[in-house]
Amino acid sequence: xxxxxxxxxxxxxxxxxxxxxxxxxxxxxxxxxxxxxxxxxxxxxxxxxxxxxxxxxxxxxxxxxxxxxxxxxxxxxxxxxxxxxx
Numbered sequence: 326x327x328x329x330x331x332x333x334x335x336x337x338x339x340x341x342x343x344x345x346x347x348x349x350x351x352x353x354x355x356x357x358x359x360x361x362x363x364x365x366x367x368x369x370x371x372x373x374x375x376x377x378x379x380x381x382x383x384x385x386x387x388x389x390x391x392x393x394x395x396x397x398x399x400x401x402x403x404x405x406x407x408x409x410x411x
Contacts, residue, residue, distance in 0.1 A: 380395060383398075
């Protein structure tokens with residue numbers, strides 16, 4: 326990069342500031358798309374638990390899944406995950 330010092334003071338040429346801004350914008354957009362890609366892959370590999378998955382788990386454990394029980398378990402799991410995030 327070419328640095329030019331103005332006469333009489335120690336300020337560097339303005340183009341360096343613009344280049345830094347563009348680099349920062351590039352890093353921010355790259356970080357955003359990188360994080361988005363990572364989260365999409367993570368959710369593909371580890372999907373959140375749905376009602377069907379919970380129903381099949383209960384049947385495997387030998388329980389009869391009623392709608393009331395399913396919703397209670399889903400709500401308790403949601404509440405537990407909210408408490409973990411805090």
